[in-house]
Amino acid sequence: MSFSGGHGLVAENEAIRAYLYGLLDAEPQPSIHPPIPSEQGWRRFRRGRLWLALPRHRVLAVTFPPHLMRPLPDAPEEVLGSAEWGARKLLVLDPSVIMDDRGTRPEGLFWHGVLVVLDGGWWALACDDEGDEWTALPEGALLREGGASRPWLAGVHPDSATVLIHPDGLTTGLRS
Numbered sequence: 001m002s003f004s005g006g007h008g009l010v011a012e013n014e015a016i017r018a019y020l021y022g023l024l025d026a027e028p029q030p031s032i033h034p035p036i037p038s039e040q041g042w043r044r045f046r047r048g049r050l051w052l053a054l055p056r057h058r059v060l061a062v063t064f065p066p067h068l069m070r071p072l073p074d075a076p077e078e079v080l081g082s083a084e085w086g087a088r089k090l091l092v093l094d095p096s097v098i099m100d101d102r103g104t105r106p107e108g109l110f111w112h113g114v115l116v117v118l119d120g121g122w123w124a125l126a127c128d129d130e131g132d133e134w135t136a137l138p139e140g141a142l143l144r145e146g147g148a149s150r151p152w153l154a155g156v157h158p159d160s161a162t163v164l165i166h167p168d169g170l171t172t173g174l175r176s
Contacts, residue, residue, distance in 0.1 A: 013161075016049055020156040020163065023099075044131035044162060045116055048096045051131055051162040054116065058167045061085070061117040062130055066110045067092075080126050083115060090115065091123040098152060098170060099163065118167050125170070137164075 041056035069081040069092065078097040082089045092115060115124040137143075141164065143155035151169030156162065 012049070016161045017158045020050075020158045020161065023150065023153055023156055023163065040136075042134040042137070042164070043116075044134070045114065045125070045127035046129050046131055047113075047125075047127045049161065050099070051160060052095055052125070052127065053134065053157070053162050053164045054118070054125075054167060056133065058118055059116060060119065060121050063115045063117065063124075065112045065114065067112075067115055069109055069111050080111065083111070083124070085115070085117060085121065085124070088121055090117065090121070092126050093123060093170060095125050095127070095165070095170070123171065 042053040043056050043059050044051045044053045045062075046052075063085060067083045069083055070089075071081050072079055072091075075081075078093050080092040080094045083092050084090070092111070111126050113126060113128040114130050116127055117124045137155075138157060138160070140159050141155055141157040143164070144153050151172045152166055153163065153169065154166040155164040157164065
């Protein structure tokens with residue numbers, strides 16, 4: 001991210017960096033998920049002002065818009081709805097709600113970003129668009145050792161406004 005171009009951009013970049021560093025303030029409780037190895041490959045996806053990096057081996061597919069989103073009555077706030085993928089109905093999660101980073105919600109019944117289908121193909125993340133791949137974590141990445149308060153958080157890379165996501169932690173609250 002560039003810090004040139006005016007005071008507004010500098011202030012926004014500093015706010016994003018402060019948010020990312022704040023995510024790492026972990027509770028002393030151990031995480032319920034094993035740490036993610038740093039040497040694996042990562043795929044990045046944009047959601048709102050942040051990039052999300054997911055372990056490459058956990059991304060099954062990326063589907064492109066538009067996606068008809070069916071609402072699910074009484075679903076938690078982080079559930080955007082259900083979308084069809086082949087013969088399956090995907091549970092679609094909004095990572096901006098999970099991360100408490102005020103992303104934009106779809107207007108009407110369609111999601112106009114990508115859906116990142118994870119693991120066995122039963123659920124997906126709603127993201128704005130697809131980014132690059134990392135074969136390994138870049139210098140400056142900070143991995144999180146533990147903490148039960150944000151089970152989805154594997155670490156951050158503040159210089160690129162990237163949150164490293166632990167996919168197992170994204171659905172933890174949905175199962176309880």
